[in-house]
Amino acid sequence: MAWIFLLIAGAFEVGFTTCLKLSDNFSNTKWSIAFLVCISASFFFLNKAIQTIPLGTGYAVWTGIGAVGTVLIGIFFYKEPSDFWRLLFVFLLIGSIIGLKVVSK
Numbered sequence: 808m809a810w811i812f813l814l815i816a817g818a819f820e821v822g823f824t825t826c827l828k829l830s831d832n833f834s835n836t837k838w839s840i841a842f843l844v845c846i847s848a849s850f851f852f853l854n855k856a857i858q859t860i861p862l863g864t865g866y867a868v869w870t871g872i873g874a875v876g877t878v879l880i881g882i883f884f885y886k887e888p889s890d891f892w893r894l895l896f897v898f899l900l901i902g903s904i905i906g907l908k909v910v911s912k
Contacts, residue, residue: 809855809857809858809859809860810856810860810908812852812853813852813853813856813860813865813868813872814872815852816848816850816853816855816856816869817849817871817873817876818872818876819845819846819848819849819852820845820849820869820870820872820873820876821872821873821876821877821880822841822845822848823842823845824873824877824880825877825880826839826842826845827842829841849869853866861911861912864907864911867903867904867907868904868907868908871900871901871904871907872904874900875897875904878893878897879897
């Protein structure tokens with residue numbers, strides 16, 4: 808169950824980074840509130856996950872999910888670059904996340 812909590816926390820991290828951009832420096836109330844909801848939920852589920860998963864592993868996986876998800880949001884919705892090197896490093900990050908899951912007890 809802890810890994811599911813960690814995946815949920817990572818998804819909310821992608822949500823809060825996206826809402827942060829859409830909040831327009833916190834001048835858009837709707838997106839600012841969405842940011843606060845997402846960041847609170849993300850930390851709540853991260854906290855639940857690290858009760859079982861080692862702290863370092865949980866944090867690394869959480870930030871990795873957030874980083875990969877945010878990069879993909881940037882590519883698909885904000886037309887950010889998706890060249891070979893950028894995608895290579897995203898795939899390496901995904902591999903690292905999977906590796907941490909595999910070697911965790």
